[in-house]
Amino acid sequence: MTILCLSFLFLINTGGKTSTAMLPAILLLAWVFEKVRFLRIPIVIGGVGAFNIFAIGAAVFRPLGDFINELGIDATFTNRADIWRFAVSELADRPLTGYGFKGFWQTSELVHS
Known part of the structure; x- marks a missing residue:
């Protein structure tokens, strides 16, 4: 307490x-x-799922971002939306391995922009 x-x-x-x-x-x-023990797994999985839908979805899907803006919340989540848009657009290049630790920030697009 x-x-x-x-x-x-x-x-x-x-x-x-x-x-x-x-x-x-x-x-x-x-x-x-x-x-309520039987609700533990749905709370955890639902919470992680909802966070990902709103945080990443607002950056990638314009209607969801507009909906969040209408609620009075900054849908860019302090400009993290740009990072998510870049990451989703680059997902096709490296779908299994990604960029690795700190590798995302050292891509030529970010270094030279």
């Missing part, structure tokens, strides 16, 4: 409106995760 109270105090003092507003939902989700 001490950790929860101190974390809440820290969160309030950061001034993050979105994080503070999400706190009740996160606490409820954590409680459900802890108490």
Whole structure:
């Protein structure tokens, strides 16, 4: 309980409106995760899936990005959308191995642009 109270105090003092507003939902989700065992796998898989759909999908699929913008959320997620668009466009070149650790940033397109 001490950790929860101190974390809440820290969160309030950061001034993050979105994080503070999400706190009740996160606490409820954590409680459900802890108490309802059969929902653990769907919560984890659904959470990862939903994050990928919104984070990557908003960058790649214009209608999803427009929908997120209409909700008042920056669909570029602080310009990470450009990185996802580049990565998806280059996926055909290296579908199995990718670019490797730090290799993405050393491509000629990024170095010379």
